[in-house]
Amino acid sequence: MRTCLVVDDSSVIRKVARRILEGLDFQIIEAEDGEKALEVCKRGLPDAILLDWNMPIMDGYEFLGALRRMPGGDQPKVVFCTTENDVAHIARALHAGANEYIMKPFDKDIVTAKFQEVGLI
Numbered sequence: 001m002r003t004c005l006v007v008d009d010s011s012v013i014r015k016v017a018r019r020i021l022e023g024l025d026f027q028i029i030e031a032e033d034g035e036k037a038l039e040v041c042k043r044g045l046p047d048a049i050l051l052d053w054n055m056p057i058m059d060g061y062e063f064l065g066a067l068r069r070m071p072g073g074d075q076p077k078v079v080f081c082t083t084e085n086d087v088a089h090i091a092r093a094l095h096a097g098a099n100e101y102i103m104k105p106f107d108k109d110i111v112t113a114k115f116q117e118v119g120l121i
Contacts (some may be wrong), residue, residue, distance in 0.1 A: 001024065001025060001026070001027045002020050002026050002027070002047040002048065002120065003006075003026065003027045003028075003046040003047050003048070003075075004026040004027070004028055004029070004030060004046055004047065004048040005028075005030075005037060005040055005041070005046040005048070005049045005050070005051065005052060006011075006018060006021070006028055006029070006030050006031070006049075006050045007029060007030075007031045007032075007033070007034065007036075007037040007049060007050065007051045007052055007055070007060070007063065008032070008033055008050075008051075008055070008081065009032050009033060009056060010052070010056040011032075011052075013030075013052070013081070013104070014030050014032065015051050016106075017111070018077075020100055020107075020108045020111050020112075021050070021111070023108065024111075024112065024115065024121060025108070026048065029046060030080035032055070033055045033056055033057040033100060034055060034057065034063030034066075035057045035058040035061055035063075036057075036059060037049070037063055037067075038058070038063060038066055039071070040065065041048075041068070041070065041076075043098030045070075045072050045075055045076055046074070046076055047076060047077065048076060048077045048078075048118075048120050049067070049076050049077070049078045049114065049121065050077070050079050050080075050081060050111075051063065051064065051078055051079070051080045051098070052076070052080070052081050052082075052083065053080055053082040053084065053089075053093065054081055054083070054084075057065050060080055060093070061093065061096055062076060063090070064080070064093070064096045064097050064098060065096060065097070066095070067114070068096070068097040070114055074097075077099045077100075077115075077118040077119065077120055078097065078098045078099050078100075079098070079099060079100045079102060079114050079115065079118065080093050080098045080099065080100075080102075081101070081102055081103075081104055081106065082100045082101060082102075082103065082104065083104050084101060085097045085104070099118045100114045102114050117120075
């Protein structure tokens with residue numbers, strides 16, 4: 001079974017993402033900030049990461065840079081989640097190594113479409 005790490009400081013967003021992704025046959029691991037997500041990745045890299053951008057302790061941008069520098073860190077498909085919709089913000093994330101992005105709030109159709117685009121489904 002494929003694994004997806006859901007990284008978001010909102011427990012509600014993690015719960016919604018878990019429900020959607022389990023329905024798409026992913027095993028879910030959760031982390032509430034980038035630092036905890038990095039610890040998870042050091043133990044074993046997931047197939048996919050649904051990554052919030054604005055979080056305390058370590059934000060999504062810092063996490064993504066650290067992930068991509070890890071051995072094998074180029075492998076997980078990273079779809080970042082944001083409430084920011086300006087082009088510069090999105091371009092910065094994609095340049096940092098994100099594979100795709102989705103806007104909050106999201107639903108099953110949006111997540112399914114983006115995961116299909118990056119080859120996870």
